[in-house]
Amino acid sequence: MNPVNYLYLAALLFTIGAVGVLIRRNAIVVFMCVELMLNACNLAFVTFSRMHGNLDGQIIAFFTMVVAAAEVVVGLAIIVSVFRSRHSASVDDASLMKL
Amino acid sequence: MDNLIALLIAAPLLGAAVLLCGGRRLDKTGHWLGTLLAAVSFATAVALFADMLGKGADDRAMHQRLFSWIPVEGFQADIAFQLDQLSMTFVLLITGVGTLIHVYSIGYMEHDERRRRFFGYLNLFVAAMLLLVLADNYLLLYFGWEGVGLASYLLIGFWQHKPSAATAAKKAFLVNRVGDIGLSIAIMLMFTTFGTFAFGPVLASAENATEGKLTAIGLMLLLAACGKSAQVPLQSWLGDAMEGPTPVSALIHAATMVTAGVYLIVRSADIFNAAPDAQLVVTIVGAVTLLFGAIVGCAKDDIKKALAGSTMSQIGYMILAAGLGPVGYVFAIMHLVTHGFFKAGLFLGAGSVMHGMNDEVDMRKYGGLRKYMPVTFITFGLGYLAIIGFPGLSGFFSKDKIIEAAFAKGGTEGWILGAVTLLGAAVTAYYMTRVMLMTFFGEKRWQPDADGRPPHPHESPKSMLVPMILLAVGSVGGGAVFEFSGFTEWLEPVTGFDHGHAPISAAAVTAATVAVMVIGVGLAYLQYGRKPVPVVAPRGSLLTRAARRDLLQDDLNHAVFVTGGTHLTRSLVYVDHTLVDGVVNGTAASVGGLSGRLRKLQNGYVRSYAVSMLGGTAVLIAATLLMRAV
Numbered sequence: 080m081n082p083v084n085y086l087y088l089a090a091l092l093f094t095i096g097a098v099g100v101l102i103r104r105n106a107i108v109v110f111m112c113v114e115l116m117l118n119a120c121n122l123a124f125v126t127f128s129r130m131h132g133n134l135d136g137q138i139i140a141f142f143t144m145v146v147a148a149a150e151v152v153v154g155l156a157i158i159v160s161v162f163r164s165r166h167s168a169s170v171d172d173a174s175l176m177k178l
Numbered sequence: 179m180d181n182l183i184a185l186l187i188a189a190p191l192l193g194a195a196v197l198l199c200g201g202r203r204l205d206k207t208g209h210w211l212g213t214l215l216a217a218v219s220f221a222t223a224v225a226l227f228a229d230m231l232g233k234g235a236d237d238r239a240m241h242q243r244l245f246s247w248i249p250v251e252g253f254q255a256d257i258a259f260q261l262d263q264l265s266m267t268f269v270l271l272i273t274g275v276g277t278l279i280h281v282y283s284i285g286y287m288e289h290d291e292r293r294r295r296f297f298g299y300l301n302l303f304v305a306a307m308l309l310l311v312l313a314d315n316y317l318l319l320y321f322g323w324e325g326v327g328l329a330s331y332l333l334i335g336f337w338q339h340k341p342s343a344a345t346a347a348k349k350a351f352l353v354n355r356v357g358d359i360g361l362s363i364a365i366m367l368m369f370t371t372f373g374t375f376a377f378g379p380v381l382a383s384a385e386n387a388t389e390g391k392l393t394a395i396g397l398m399l400l401l402a403a404c405g406k407s408a409q410v411p412l413q414s415w416l417g418d419a420m421e422g423p424t425p426v427s428a429l430i431h432a433a434t435m436v437t438a439g440v441y442l443i444v445r446s447a448d449i450f451n452a453a454p455d456a457q458l459v460v461t462i463v464g465a466v467t468l469l470f471g472a473i474v475g476c477a478k479d480d481i482k483k484a485l486a487g488s489t490m491s492q493i494g495y496m497i498l499a500a501g502l503g504p505v506g507y508v509f510a511i512m513h514l515v516t517h518g519f520f521k522a523g524l525f526l527g528a529g530s531v532m533h534g535m536n537d538e539v540d541m542r543k544y545g546g547l548r549k550y551m552p553v554t555f556i557t558f559g560l561g562y563l564a565i566i567g568f569p570g571l572s573g574f575f576s577k578d579k580i581i582e583a584a585f586a587k588g589g590t591e592g593w594i595l596g597a598v599t600l601l602g603a604a605v606t607a608y609y610m611t612r613v614m615l616m617t618f619f620g621e622k623r624w625q626p627d628a629d630g631r632p633p634h635p636h637e638s639p640k641s642m643l644v645p646m647i648l649l650a651v652g653s654v655g656g657g658a659v660f661e662f663s664g665f666t667e668w669l670e671p672v673t674g675f676d677h678g679h680a681p682i683s684a685a686a687v688t689a690a691t692v693a694v695m696v697i698g699v700g701l702a703y704l705q706y707g708r709k710p711v712p713v714v715a716p717r718g719s720l721l722t723r724a725a726r727r728d729l730l731q732d733d734l735n736h737a738v739f740v741t742g743g744t745h746l747t748r749s750l751v752y753v754d755h756t757l758v759d760g761v762v763n764g765t766a767a768s769v770g771g772l773s774g775r776l777r778k779l780q781n782g783y784v785r786s787y788a789v790s791m792l793g794g795t796a797v798l799i800a801a802t803l804l805m806r807a808v
Contacts, residue, residue: 109784
């Protein structure tokens, strides 16, 4: 199978993720969309690694996973504490930082 | 002997310090201390003079260096004194007349509870004036110059409870300040030109500098002289300065301080000799002031202000003579000394008259005083004869020489200056005769003073009469002594001397001087001697009314500087409000407005930030791709 197809898939996943971040309000869904974008990137990295025949992309993919895991921890903690204090998981409600 | 020079200054300076810091416990004895220390200074001066006479003409100059004042690399200012023939002449005049006026003040200020302070200021003045004439560099001279300005300010405003005196003091201080700026600029110019401001090097190398620079220095020195010596256009303070006690008017505003400008110009002779344009301006200033002061003197009814106009006019003579170059320097100084005698004497006489007349100064309310104050009448009369140039008296010799020197300048200028000095001599005779007739002759026009007390004219105490008599002796004999004892040879090593070539003979000049004097006296006699003097001043001609207002000097200053300054300030405020504030406020408003708009982007919605990030990333990628394609 042509590896380029994986790239199309990665692009499709990334787009879905990006659109989800932009249009969804539920913080959990937005978070999942972010994860989707990260994984789309991972897929693209691995694909390129395969296409070019070196391991750099795969190593980067592992780094991405570590960073994503750390980010999930912090992000979920923030979401939970926001939910606790405001009883809402909508990102539009958490707009107190504006002037 | 050289080390005695510092004592000249130290004695009165000590007096000033003790009297001003000593407090009330010195109230009883302070005036004696002040007078004694002035006399010590005079005695030292006489001793130095005797020593100087014993030496040859060329090595008479003495020097004393006390310490280095501002020791900076390339800028050496020393506290050092130089006593040459010119300084010696001044020192004798200052300490001599100064001591006499100290003695006079003991009687004159007897009833003033602040007499101790008065003597402290007088001593301060004497010290500063001696510093001025003894300094061996321009910077130290400037120090003394400011010192006499300070003393003059303090003494004009001595009766500061009178608003007029306080205002007059401030006016004198401010006008003098304009002149002082001239002196400081001149010193700076000297430093940049010659790299030093000591008299010796500056004057010796004056010829090496360009004429433009020398002219600039000369004009700045002249500005300084105009301020201190009340010459046009900085003359307006002298008339008001008569608000001070009369001994002050005699010492500071007639005999010594106001002549500092003449000293400055004569001291800087080498600079002026090499800058003919500056010299010409000096003579013009002198000639204008000579007539200006004389005309003002003719119209004033206040005896002290009439004498102040006369002082201005006589200093105009000296400045004119100093502007003539080596032909005139010696005679400027000679007239300065004789003027110091007779004008101090006249002022002391005026003070004596005021003392007997309940401090009335309006001559229209005097009249017939010669019988009541015979000594004052005789001493004042001798001073009067001296100033109008009565043959044989001191003013005759000195003024005659200046008129001769003015003619000797040569060319059209010589004729014009000669004519002006002759005209000045006639007007001098006129206004002095007027003062004499209105004060001592005619009918009694006495009026009770503000408290309703009628005046009881009486002769003043001895402490006042003795100085007046001694000054009268000086007024009578001074000129002849100078004329026949070789004053010219005495000063020549310092100032240089040149006989010049007068287009008319000396005898003709003398005859003309005497003739115009007789005309002036005669005119005044016709106007004030034969007709009774009205108590209320008649309205007078346009010129008289202008002269009563000091020839509109204050109105001119008001129109040009006060009104002009107000308008300048207003326009500057307008520019500040519209332009400067406009730019500043406009910048602030536009930044504020812009940030108000930009603020809207920060709406707090995560999703809109995500859109901005996406958009930004897209732009970055597009730009990268575009760059690569290019």
